[in-house]
Amino acid sequence: MRDRLQNWLPRIVLAPSFFLILFFVYGFIVYTGYLSTTNSRMLPSNEFIGLSNYVKLFGLSHWETALTNLAIFGILYIGISSVLGLALAILLDQKIRAEGIIRPIYLYPMALSFIVTGTAWKWFLDPGIGLEHTLHQWGWESFHFDWIKNRHFAIYTVVIAAVWQSSGFVMAMFLAGLRGVDNEIIRAAQIDGASGWRIYRRIIIPMMRPVFLSAFVVLAHLAIKAYDLVIALTGGGPGRATELPATFMYSYTFTRNQMGVGASSAIIMLIMIFSIIVPYLYSELRSEGRR
Template structure:
């Protein structure tokens, strides 16, 4: 009886959480998929219309703008955050005295919510109260930095803020990878006369492919579901210059009363995330199986 209790008590304790996740997460994912194929507007409607919402979605100019902005934002965000994070990790890997303090400074932005980051960068980049105004007060009257108000450059201000917040986290991932490299390999390369630059380029960085993949998956996930940072900084504007799929989904579901179209955009975003996560999980499972 005691052995049976030891076996079943953990299952009983975890059962409510499992059921809640099953309903709240996966249940509502299925329900959103159903809504995307119905004629739902302000309220859910069970009138089945097939893939009509998806056809309408990809015919909307606003959705094309959102995808274009996501491509620009995602590419720059992932690339620069990865390069900057790797660079910072290599610097900290040199065993400097103030490593603990510097690592904390780099990681601190990740502890702040994206809303706070967006508001802070909105104030900083605002021409009337931020960087431009400060430079004018210091005597640089010709200085201009109105990217956040410019339709052609506003998307890049989102990139700057996102990189500021995430590069420290990427640095921590790379630093953990660097510290996991076998020192015997590095010592052997040093004995052969390899310089520090060659050791990193030819030995250490190629051995960190799993870390690069993990960082890519995390950053891609953050880029696709970016909503709060955009809303806090620009609200999707000026115009629709910083519209993202996440802000598009919210707008069409709750503002324009096009719940079916909004649900279809949410499903497209889910497919984007799955297209990244599923290959990653498959590769991790395969690597784990090969090690066994």
């Protein structure tokens, strides 16, 4: 009886949280999928209309704008964060003296919420009170940096703020990967006369493929569900210049009272995330099986 109790006790303790997650996470995902096939507007409706909301969604120019902005934001955000994070990790991997001070400084932005980051960068980039205004007061009257007000460049201000917040986290991931490389392999390469750059390019970086994949999955997930940073920084504007799928979903669900269309956009976002997570999990399980 005692052995049975010991075996069942962890399951009993975990059962409430398991059922809460099952209901409030996966249950509402299923319910959102159901709403996307109904004629729901301000309130949920049981009138089944099939895939009509998805057809309507992909016929909207606003959704096309959101997907285009997501492509621009995602490619630049993932690419720059990865390159900058790797460069910072390689710098710290040189065992510099101030590593204990520099590492927390780089990691600090990740401790902030995206709302705080967006608000801070909004003030910094605002031509009336931020960088441009300050440089004008210092005498540099010809300096202009109005990207946050320019519909053609506003999306790049979102990239700048997102990279500033996430590159330190990516650096920590890469630094952990660099510190996990077997020193014997590096010493053998050094004995063979390989330079430091050649060792990183030919040996260390190729061995960090799982870290690159993990960083890509994390950053891609953050890019797809980006909402609070955009709302705090640009509010989706000017116009719809920084509209992303997450802001589109909120707007059509709670502002335009098109709950069915908003739910269908949420399901499309979920499919995007699944298309990234599932291959990653498959790759990890396959590598575990080979071991």
